[in-house]
Amino acid sequence: MTELIPLAACVLIAFGIGSNDTSNALGICIGCGVIRLQRAILLFGCFVVLGILLQGQKVMQTVGKNLVDVNLPIMSIALSVSAILIILSNWKKLPLSTHQVIIGSLAGAGVAAGVAVSFLNLLKIVLSWLISPLVAFFTALFLYRAMEKTISKLSLFRIERILRVLLLLSGILISYNTGANELATIVGPAIHSGLMERTPASLIGSLFVFLGAVLLSRRVIETIGKGITTLDPFSGFAAQFGAGICVLFFTFLGMPISTTYCIIGGISGVGMSKGMKTVKMDLIRKIIANWFLAPTLAFLLSYLIMKIIA
Amino acid sequence: MLEKVFFGGKKEQQVTEKIRRHIEILHTAAECFKKALEERDKEQLYCVPDLEREADSIRREIVSAIYEGAFLPYLRSNICRFVEIVEEAFDRLEDAASVLENVGLSLDKEIEEDCITIADKNLKMSEMLLIAFDTLFGKDDLREKTLAIRIYEKQVDEIKVDLIKKMSETEVKNFWHGKMLSDFVSFLTRISDVIEDASDYLHIINISLR
Numbered sequence: 001m002t003e004l005i006p007l008a009a010c011v012l013i014a015f016g017i018g019s020n021d022t023s024n025a026l027g028i029c030i031g032c033g034v035i036r037l038q039r040a041i042l043l044f045g046c047f048v049v050l051g052i053l054l055q056g057q058k059v060m061q062t063v064g065k066n067l068v069d070v071n072l073p074i075m076s077i078a079l080s081v082s083a084i085l086i087i088l089s090n091w092k093k094l095p096l097s098t099h100q101v102i103i104g105s106l107a108g109a110g111v112a113a114g115v116a117v118s119f120l121n122l123l124k125i126v127l128s129w130l131i132s133p134l135v136a137f138f139t140a141l142f143l144y145r146a147m148e149k150t151i152s153k154l155s156l157f158r159i160e161r162i163l164r165v166l167l168l169l170s171g172i173l174i175s176y177n178t179g180a181n182e183l184a185t186i187v188g189p190a191i192h193s194g195l196m197e198r199t200p201a202s203l204i205g206s207l208f209v210f211l212g213a214v215l216l217s218r219r220v221i222e223t224i225g226k227g228i229t230t231l232d233p234f235s236g237f238a239a240q241f242g243a244g245i246c247v248l249f250f251t252f253l254g255m256p257i258s259t260t261y262c263i264i265g266g267i268s269g270v271g272m273s274k275g276m277k278t279v280k281m282d283l284i285r286k287i288i289a290n291w292f293l294a295p296t297l298a299f300l301l302s303y304l305i306m307k308i309i310a
Numbered sequence: 311m312l313e314k315v316f317f318g319g320k321k322e323q324q325v326t327e328k329i330r331r332h333i334e335i336l337h338t339a340a341e342c343f344k345k346a347l348e349e350r351d352k353e354q355l356y357c358v359p360d361l362e363r364e365a366d367s368i369r370r371e372i373v374s375a376i377y378e379g380a381f382l383p384y385l386r387s388n389i390c391r392f393v394e395i396v397e398e399a400f401d402r403l404e405d406a407a408s409v410l411e412n413v414g415l416s417l418d419k420e421i422e423e424d425c426i427t428i429a430d431k432n433l434k435m436s437e438m439l440l441i442a443f444d445t446l447f448g449k450d451d452l453r454e455k456t457l458a459i460r461i462y463e464k465q466v467d468e469i470k471v472d473l474i475k476k477m478s479e480t481e482v483k484n485f486w487h488g489k490m491l492s493d494f495v496s497f498l499t500r501i502s503d504v505i506e507d508a509s510d511y512l513h514i515i516n517i518s519l520r
Contacts, residue, residue: 033379152520156446159519160382233384234519
């Protein structure tokens with residue numbers, strides 16, 4: 001019966017990823033009319049499954065095995081705290097990174113339970129959170145400059161056509177990363193605690209991401225789709241694809257990192273190519289504050305609850 | 311398959327063909343107007359409102375196709391604005407043709423020559439607008455074409471100053487005759503301004519995705 005708690009939390013988080021992250025991946029393509037909503041959701045679902053099955057193993061191992069010696073109570077508390085924090089942050093419209101919340105909760109619950117917590121691995125993960133937006137920043141900057149020297153020289157209507165294809169590729173890459181990195185972070189503890197086998201856990205996780213996308217992503221996508229008319233697709237692609245490449249690189253290393261923070265890094269990189277003044281420093285400061293707040297809050301809450309229960 | 315993916319979808323091709331046709335019709339209408347003015351031929355003048363109606367219908371088709379999903383949203387509003395500006399050039403040409411018909415196609419000799427010169431510049435500008443539009447598909451420099459349009463427009467402005475001076479020294483039969491002549495010159499010289507605006511919008515469209 002107690003096994004149901006972490007499973008329910010996993011399902012909730014996966015459902016939340018589906019409802020929010022479909023827009024991260026394919027909102028721009030839908031807004032631009034590159035692909036229709038239903039096809040986009042189907043495509044998103046397919047690449048999430050591919051991502052977790054082909055490349056999710058390393059991130060699963062980092063989160064579920066190398067960081068904390070996970071057991072059922074730790075997982076129940078960590079994932080429940082994560083699910084509640086993620087739902088609350090969505091409700092209050094505060095952007096919290098799913099990765100940071102889960103890693104913070106697992107570490108907090110692990111320390112409180114007195115099990116072996118690998119601080120070296122925790123340090124590696126925190127360092128990857130620090131480095132990944134910078135990598136995305138430079139990748140997007142390089143990509144933007146390269147595009148200015150190549151695609152920009154073509155005729156207008158050819159640029160328009162190429163951008164459509166590139167935006168779709170970028171969306172597919174982000175969808176793939178959602179499976180290979182984000183979903184792998186959630187199901188990793190469930191697999192390595194012996195609660196479920198890898199393949200069924202991956203498929204069930206993907207199913208709930210897909211359900212979240214089918215049932216709740218429409219409104220978020222419509223908002224992004226309406227907002228996109230004012231965006232410049234040239235820089236938008238450079239930022240999104242730069243972030244996608246960065247997440248894929250860290251997935252190869254087995255590091256659970258946030259796509260959102262990488263996209264912010266990518267946008268700043270493109271913005272920087274047009275001058276320092278185009279980057280809103282106030283917003284960057286708020287994001288940095290949030291970056292500290294999310295894992296710290298998750299760590300402290302899980303630590304306290306674990307201490308109280310234990 | 312690759313041709314379709316990288317060199318344009320069906321919707322976009324249809325829209326660009328229609329925009330091209332829209333500008334071609336403007337050129338034909340400007341040619342009809344110039345001939346009517348030169349030869350004092352009423353039949354030639356009637357083709358201007360006919361062509362305006364045809365162009366109006368094409369404009370509606372272009373705007374509908376764009377809002378049905380042709381082109382990236384970032385381009386759509388600028389393309390629509392460009393088509394509307396070209397449509398405004400049709401409107402002014404039709405206004406000028408209508409006034410010319412009302413004055414019985416006869417202008418005072420002092421001003422007739424200048425009006426024909428302006429009509430000729432308008433014709434050349436519409437031709438240059440078509441060439442400028444075609445550069446959006448190739449590697450030619452659009453700036454050269456927009457510069458040529460600006461030069462034509464400046465020449466029309468200079469002629470306009472002389473024309474107004476001549477008109478102020480001309481005796482008119484009555485108030486309405488004077489008003490119609492004044493309106494005719496206003497409409498005729500406005501066409502070049504509108505074509506210049508259209509070429510500016512082409513420039514905006516061209517740089518908007520870079």
